[in-house]
Amino acid sequence: MANLTLVQAVNDGLATVMRDDPSVIVFGEDVGPKGGVFLATENLTKEFGEQRCFDTPLSEDGIIGTAIGMAMNGLRPVAEIQFQDFIFPAFDQIVSEAAKLRYRSGGQYTAPMVIRTPYGGGIRGGLYHSQSGEAYFCHTPGLKVVIPSTPHDAKGLLIAAIQDPDPVLFMEPKALYRSVKGEVPEGLYTVDLSTLRTVQAGDDVTVFCYGAMVPVAMKAAAKAAEQGIGVHVVDLRTLLPLDEEGVLEAAKRTGRVVVVHEAPRFCGYGSEISALIAENVIEYMEAPVKRVTGFDTPFPNTLEHHYMPDERRVLDAIEQVHSF
Amino acid sequence: MTALTRVIDPKGAVVGSLPQLDDERLVGLLTHMLRVRCVDQRMLKLQRAGRVGFVGTARGLEAAMIGSAAALATDDWLWSGLREGGAAVMRGLPLAEYVAQMYCNANDTAKGRQMCNHFQHKGSHYPSWSSVIGTQIPHGVGAAYAAKVQGKREVHAIYFGDGASSSNGFHSGMNFAGVWKAPCVFVLVDNGWAISVSSREQTAAESYADKGLAYGIPAREVDGNDVLASYAAMQSARERALAGEGPSLIVLKTYRMLGHSSSDDPSKYRSEAEVAAWEALDPIERFAAFLTERGLADAGTVERLEAQLFAEIDAVVHEQEAAPPMALKTLVEDVYADVPRHLRRQYNEFLRVAEVHGDAQPGDGAFPL
Numbered sequence: 001m002a003n004l005t006l007v008q009a010v011n012d013g014l015a016t017v018m019r020d021d022p023s024v025i026v027f028g029e030d031v032g033p034k035g036g037v038f039l040a041t042e043n044l045t046k047e048f049g050e051q052r053c054f055d056t057p058l059s060e061d062g063i064i065g066t067a068i069g070m071a072m073n074g075l076r077p078v079a080e081i082q083f084q085d086f087i088f089p090a091f092d093q094i095v096s097e098a099a100k101l102r103y104r105s106g107g108q109y110t111a112p113m114v115i116r117t118p119y120g121g122g123i124r125g126g127l128y129h130s131q132s133g134e135a136y137f138c139h140t141p142g143l144k145v146v147i148p149s150t151p152h153d154a155k156g157l158l159i160a161a162i163q164d165p166d167p168v169l170f171m172e173p174k175a176l177y178r179s180v181k182g183e184v185p186e187g188l189y190t191v192d193l194s195t196l197r198t199v200q201a202g203d204d205v206t207v208f209c210y211g212a213m214v215p216v217a218m219k220a221a222a223k224a225a226e227q228g229i230g231v232h233v234v235d236l237r238t239l240l241p242l243d244e245e246g247v248l249e250a251a252k253r254t255g256r257v258v259v260v261h262e263a264p265r266f267c268g269y270g271s272e273i274s275a276l277i278a279e280n281v282i283e284y285m286e287a288p289v290k291r292v293t294g295f296d297t298p299f300p301n302t303l304e305h306h307y308m309p310d311e312r313r314v315l316d317a318i319e320q321v322h323s324f
Numbered sequence: 325m326t327a328l329t330r331v332i333d334p335k336g337a338v339v340g341s342l343p344q345l346d347d348e349r350l351v352g353l354l355t356h357m358l359r360v361r362c363v364d365q366r367m368l369k370l371q372r373a374g375r376v377g378f379v380g381t382a383r384g385l386e387a388a389m390i391g392s393a394a395a396l397a398t399d400d401w402l403w404s405g406l407r408e409g410g411a412a413v414m415r416g417l418p419l420a421e422y423v424a425q426m427y428c429n430a431n432d433t434a435k436g437r438q439m440c441n442h443f444q445h446k447g448s449h450y451p452s453w454s455s456v457i458g459t460q461i462p463h464g465v466g467a468a469y470a471a472k473v474q475g476k477r478e479v480h481a482i483y484f485g486d487g488a489s490s491s492n493g494f495h496s497g498m499n500f501a502g503v504w505k506a507p508c509v510f511v512l513v514d515n516g517w518a519i520s521v522s523s524r525e526q527t528a529a530e531s532y533a534d535k536g537l538a539y540g541i542p543a544r545e546v547d548g549n550d551v552l553a554s555y556a557a558m559q560s561a562r563e564r565a566l567a568g569e570g571p572s573l574i575v576l577k578t579y580r581m582l583g584h585s586s587s588d589d590p591s592k593y594r595s596e597a598e599v600a601a602w603e604a605l606d607p608i609e610r611f612a613a614f615l616t617e618r619g620l621a622d623a624g625t626v627e628r629l630e631a632q633l634f635a636e637i638d639a640v641v642h643e644q645e646a647a648p649p650m651a652l653k654t655l656v657e658d659v660y661a662d663v664p665r666h667l668r669r670q671y672n673e674f675l676r677v678a679e680v681h682g683d684a685q686p687g688d689g690a691f692p693l
Contacts, residue, residue, distance in 0.1 A: 062496030069466025106435040165661040
């Protein structure tokens with residue numbers, strides 16, 4: 001076991017799977033000798049050579065388009081999009097091509113590939129280095145969408161994503177890259193891509209969250225505990241396909257639900273959680289589902305700490321559903 | 325600007341260096357071109373009769389497609405656009421699968437999921453295009469890069485039209501291929517029209533071949549109505565790719581004689597005179613004249629071949645008319661390698677209603693949860 005930051009766990013995951021499987025290659029903008037702008041690919045070119053970890057021309061559309069062709073012809077590409085905000089030139093390739101290839105070919109052609117991309121706010125990156133675009137991609141059948149929140153899960157989910165037979169969008173919470181540390185097993189291991197994680201058990205209010213909102217929810221839960229409110233905190237970690245049974249079970253457990261994400265609210269991921277609960281277990285609910293999210297605005301810069309859900313807003317929501 | 329490369333002129337006279345092809349292969353090229361034309365004719369007729377939904381014909385493009393693809397080897401890949409289905413048939417796509425795809429029936433290897441004219445054939449390395457213009461271009465480049473790093477001796481021929489030269493995929497694909505020296509050949513079939521926008525309005529470049537320069541990719545403009553020039557161009561580009569010298573761009577200048585598809589009326593945007601001028605340059609008549617001159621065909625050859633081909637096509641059409649119904653489970657299969665629980669639930673919920681209304685067939689049963 002090593003004590004690693006989340007970004008070190010990503011790096012360890014990449015190196016581990018590259019040692020295990022020679023068909024895995026890593027590429028994108030500045031991922032080669034520089035090791036990526038966040039150092040997620042540090043030393044990979046040194047260890048595996050320029051054919052397996054390399055820089056590409058600056059074109060997200062080209063990175064993802066060529067990754068699909070590589071996946072169709074025997075490689076396991078892991079493409080990096082430097083910031084999730086820059087992924088939209090590749091939206092067509094992801095949504096129209098990678099996600100639909102297996103279906104449209106009747107299973108004759110597939111695109112087993114991973115797109116890694118840092119997402120989310122909290123680094124003073126303004127509109128174009130802070131967004132959380134998971135909802136766009138969760139609306140895309142054929143794609144898997146994964147967001148880790150701990151170093152252990154970052155490595156295990158990433159290896160599972162690379163070994164998965166389908167395309168996976170692996171969104172890394174950049175705010176947690178160096179702010180969380182944890183024990184990470186050495187060598188190859190996977191974390192299942194279809195189950196949520198119970199971060200802490202509680203009996204009064206359930207909070208669903210993922211990525212950088214997990215530590216925020218945990219802080220709010222600690223404050224709630226001071227008032228005697230037991231909070232059940234769930235890290236969804238695989239947003240698509242969602243562990244629906246797990247969500248419904250956790251919702252039923254308390255009958256009071258808060259969903260937290262930093263992305264805008266309207267048609268955000270919280271809408272799906274809320275609808276799922278309303279459709280299936282409304283008879284168990286003691287209070288309306290409450291969402292704590294970013295505003296339905298572009299991402300701000302100076303006021304980002306107010307845009308992003310913080311422990312005070314999450315605690316307020318917990319109190320509201322608890323006292324309903 | 326590069327000069328238009330030709331091997332035989334519009335009258336069928338030899339004006340360039342003939343590729344090394346024996347008599348059997350030469351006659352074979354005529355048969356393959358004629359098959360494309362006959363299949364198109366039959367499909368149009370079936371479309372008018374309401375049997376198939378959509379036809380994008382290749383009339384006028386037979387030499388460009390057949391000539392260039394004939395120079396590919398078995399292990400090479402062909403990345404297609406709308407109109408290369410005939411090349412796939414020549415390279416191994418069974419005609420029955422072609423027709424099944426046009427009918428989008430249960431025999432279709434793509435399980436009827438794509439609209440007509442989206443052929444695929446894994447056995448001869450022919451993935452289907454998506455419908456989105458130009459997206460297959462970087463796929464071909466990535467696959468070529470994969471071939472290179474895995475030491476596979478194969479070339480990736482990437483086909484697209486003049487309209488696709490304006491797409492993101494063209495730019496990123498050409499750029500990446502040039503940088504990576506990927507073993508691929510870009511085949512720009514300039515057929516004059518991207519639906520209703522003429523190829524002169526698609527770019528301010530004097531020639532599409534000029535576009536290669538910016539990417540460090542050698543390019544040439546070839547008479548796409550000359551089957552032998554199209555063959556020779558691919559042959560040399562392929563050799564270059566296999567030698568590790570990188571990609572090439574071949575611009576095949578030709579003309580789409582009919583509408584963009586069976587849903588298009590080209591008289592709204594182009595003149596009869598323009599069409600008539602190209603009719604006089606018909607690629608099949610030109611090649612038949614060349615073969616006649618060499619004693620490999622006579623005045624009745626085309627007619628005899630057409631009769632054989634229509635018999636072959638009609639037998640296949642007859643067989644495909646009787647395909648079984650599509651299994652309802654294909655609604656949710658192949659989205660992922662395994663059908664996930666949420667799709668099983670969605671399907672089972674749908675099936676309950678379908679069964680009440682008699683839409684479900686034996687075998688359409690619910691998924692275990």
